[in-house]
C-alpha cells in the first residue's frame with residue numbers, strides 16, 4: 001500500500017455520537033412494543049438450598065398476571081461451551097440471586113406484586129464458597145451431574161464427581177529438572193475477588209414467541225448470532241426461525257456475551273400466549289443475578305539463574321467460577337495459555353482449574369482472565385527481581401519474548417507479533433523510571449513507582465468467522481452491514497474508515513446502521529476478544545474489494561478498456577490517465593444506463609468474509625498448539641502517592657504503551673486506552689464482591705461497590721501507541737480494546753511496594769487493607 | 782391520582798399521575814422522552830439527571846408531582862432546531878462518548894453547571910459530574926469536552942499518529958488526566 005491514507009489512522013469522530021448526545025439513541029431499555037408485558041423475578045435468598053415447595057397460586061390469581069413459570073416448567077439446559085445452566089433453578093438453587101420463579105404481567109408493578117405473593121420453601125445447605133476447598137474430593141458437589149453435561153468436546157475437560165468444570169494443562173520442557181538446577185527460586189501466592197462489569201445499561205431483553213414456532217428478540221447483547229444459535233439449539237428451532245435485534249448497547253465489557261436473559265423472556269412470552277415480554281434488570285439484580293468476573297487464587301513459582309534468566313515457571317490457577325461455568329471454562333483455558341506473562345520460559349507447567357462454588361457465576365470480562373493471572377505473575381516478577389538484586393525493568397527486559405523465542409504453547413515469537421520490550425522502554429521513559437519520586441509535601445504520604453507488562457490474544461474457537469456486506473446506494477454512498485456490535489468501542493467508525501479508504505468515498509458517505517438484525521445483517525460469531533476491528537476489518541476490506549470489482553467491470557465495458565485499466569477515485573471510475581472522463585459512482589451504483597436507454601450491470605452489493613486461520617485445539621495433556629490469531633503486547637508504568645493515615649492511593653501518573661500494529665483511529669484508540677486504564681484502576685483500588693459466611697453478597701449497590709468516578713482520575717495519563725505492523729492485520733492492525741485494563745493492578749501493586757515496602761497479594765488495594773497492613777507492620781517489634 | 786402541569790422542554794404538559802410515580806417514569810413512560818436513562822433507579826449513578834428549574838436533579842428520586850408547575854429540561858431539549866448545542870458538539874468532537882448511556886445525564890449535569898457558572902474551574906467541572914458514573918470513557922474526554930464547551934471552542938483531539946516515526950507514537954505528551 002503505497003498510497004497516502006486519507007482516513008485510516010485519522011481521528012474520525014464516531015458518527016453515532018450525534019444520536020447519543022441528543023437522547024435519540026434507542027437502547028433495549030428504551031424499547032416498547034404493542035401489547036408488551038413486563039417480567040419480574042423471584043430470586044433465591046440462599047447460596048445453596050433445595051427447593052422444597054413453590055406456591056405461586058396467589059400470584060397467578062392476581063389480575064394482570066399473564067404467566068408464572070418455575071424451573072419445572074422449563075426444563076432446558078443452556079450454554080455456549082458448557083451446558084450447565086437452566087433458565088430457572090430446578091430442585092436446587094446454586095447462588096444467592098439465582099432466578100427461581102418468573103412472572104409476566106401487564107405492568108411491572110403487578111409483576112413485582114405477584115412475585116411478593118409467591119412462597120418458596122427452601123431447605124438451605126452449607127454453601128461451597130472457597131474454590132480451593134471445593135476442589136478437594138470430599139467437597140459437596142455444586143453439580144452432582146457434571147459428568148452428564150454436554151460441552152465443547154476436545155477443548156474442555158470437566159472432571160465428573162468433582163467441582164472441576166475444566167482443567168487446562170500447559171506443559172513445556174522439563175520443569176522439575178529446571179527447578180532442580182535453578183539458582184534462585186521464588187514462590188508466592190496471590191488472589192483476586194470476583195468483580196462486576198457494571199455496564200451503565202443493565203441487562204435487558206424483550207422476546208416475542210411468534211406463530212409457527214418463531215421467536216423475535218430485542219436484546220442488549222454483544223452477540224446477536226450466538227444468541228440466535230443458542231436459542232435455536234435450546235428450543236429446537238431452525239436458525240432462521242429466530243430473529244435477534246441488537247439496538248444500541250449501553251456497555252458490555254464481556255458481561256453481555258453469550259446468552260443471558262433471552263431464553264427467559266422467550267419462555268415467558270410463549271407462556272403468555274405470544275405477547276412480547278420485557279425484562280430489564282435492576283441494578284441490584286445486575287449485581288446479584290447477572291454474571292460477574294470470576295475470582296482467582298494463584299500460586300506462582302519462578303526459577304532463574306543467578307544472572308536473572310528465567311529457567312522455569314510453575315503456576316496453579318484456581319478459578320472461583322461461581323455456580324455456572326459456561327463461559328468460565330474458556331477464561332480458565334485462555335488465561336492458562338497466557339499464564340506465564342510475555343516472557344521466554346523454556347520450562348513451564350501450568351494447571352488452571354475452573355471450580356464451581358455457590359456464588360454468582362462468572363463470565364467474560366474485559367481482559368478475559370488476564371488481569372487476574374497477571375496480577376500474580378507481574379507482582380511475582382518484581383519480587384524475583386528484588387531477590388536477584390536486579391532492577392525490575394531490567395529483569396523483565398532480559399526475559400521478554402524476542403523474535404525466535406518460543407511461547408509456552410510452542411508458538412514461535414516473531415517481529416510480526418510486536419515489540420514487548422519497546423512497550424516497556426516507552427513506559428519506563430514516560431515515568432522517569434530509575435529516578436526516585438520527589439518526596440511528597442505531606443509527611444504522612446509516601447510515593448512509589450511500578451511497572452508491569454501485559455499481553456493477550458483473542459480467546460475464540462479455532463474456526464471463528466465474520467462477514468460484511470457493503471451496498472451502494474442510489475447516490476453512490478455506501479452502507480455497511482455487519483453483525484458485530486459497537487457497544488462503545490468505536491469499531492463501526494473504524495470499519496467506515498476502512499470502507500471509505502478502499503472505496504475512495506468521502507467518510508460521510510459511508511454509513512453503518514447501529515442496529516444488528518440477524519434477518520439482514522450477515523454472520524459474525526460475537527463481539528468479544530478484541531477481534532472485531534481485526535476480523536471485521538478484513539471482512540469490510542474484502543467487501544469493498546468486491547464492490548470495486550463490480551464497479552470496474554461495468555466501467556470497463558462502458559469505456560471499452562480492460563478492468564485493470566479502471567481507476568476508482570473520488571467516488572467515481574475512469575480509465576487510467578483520463579480522469580476527465582470519470583463516471584460518478586451514483587451512475588454506476590444501480591447499473592449503468594447508456595444514453596440510448598440500454599442498461600448494464602445492476603445494483604452493486606459486495607460481500608467479504610474472514611475466518612480464523614491456522615489455529616489448533618490445544619493438546620489436552622500438554623496445552624501445546626496454536627490458540628491465538630494474534631497477540632497484543634503492552635506495559636504500564638505508574639507513580640503513586642499513598643496516604644499512610646487513610647490508606648488511600650492516589651495515582652500521580654500512569655503511562656500505558658500498547659503495540660497496536662497500526663492505529664486505525666487515534667482518537668478512538670486513545671479513548672480505549674484511557675477508559676481501560678480507569679477501569680483497571682477500579683479493579684486495583686476498590687472493586688470486589690464481599691460475601692458473608694453463608695454466601696450472601698454484601699455489596700450489591702454503588703454505595704457499597706465503588707467504581708471510579710471523575711474524582712478518581714490520575715493526575716496524568718499518557719497513552720502510548722506503538723506501530724509494529726501485524727503482518728496479517730487489516731492495515732497492520734491488531735486488537736487493543738481489552739488490553740489497557742490488564743496489569744493496571746499489577747503496576748499499582750508494584751508501586752505500592754516501592755512506596756511502603758509491603759507486599760500486597762490480594763486485590764483490591766483498598767484503603768482498609770493498606771491501613772491494616774501498615775498497622776500490622778507498626779505492631780511488629 | 783394527581784393533576785400536574787410541568788413545563789417540559791418549553792411545552793406545558795398536563796397529566797394525571799399516581800403519587801408514587803417518579804419524574805423519570807413520567808418522562809420516559811408517559812412523555813416517551815427516553816433520552817433520560819435509568820442506570821440504578823436509586824440516585825446513585827446520575828444517568829437520569831435532568832434540570833428542574835435549572836438545577837440538576839436525579840429524576841429517579843424526584844416524584845412527578847414535585848415537578849408540578851416547574852420547568853423541566855431534558856436531553857431532548859438541549860439541541861435547538863436540530864442543531865447540537867456547543868456542549869453537545871464538544872462531547873462529539875472530544876470523543877467523550879462511547880456507549881453513550883451515561884451521556885444524556887452527563888450533559889445535563891454539565892448544562893446545570895454552565896447555567897450557574899459559565900466559567901467553571903477544572904475542579905468545579907469534576908465536582909459537577911462526580912455523581913455521574915461512566916464505565917466506558919474514563920472521564921478524561923468528558924472533562925475536556927465540558928472545558929471546551931465552556932470556552933466555546935473545541936480542543937483538537939490529541940494523538941494524530943505521526944507516520945514518519947512509525948514505531949513509537951506518544952499520543953499525548955502532556956497531561957491526559959485530572960486537571
Ligand code: FES
Nearest residue numbers: 820822824827841
Ligand atoms: S437512575 Fe437515577 S441516579 Fe441512577
Ligand code: FES
Nearest residue numbers: 880883915916917
Ligand atoms: S459512555 Fe458508556 S457509560 Fe459513559
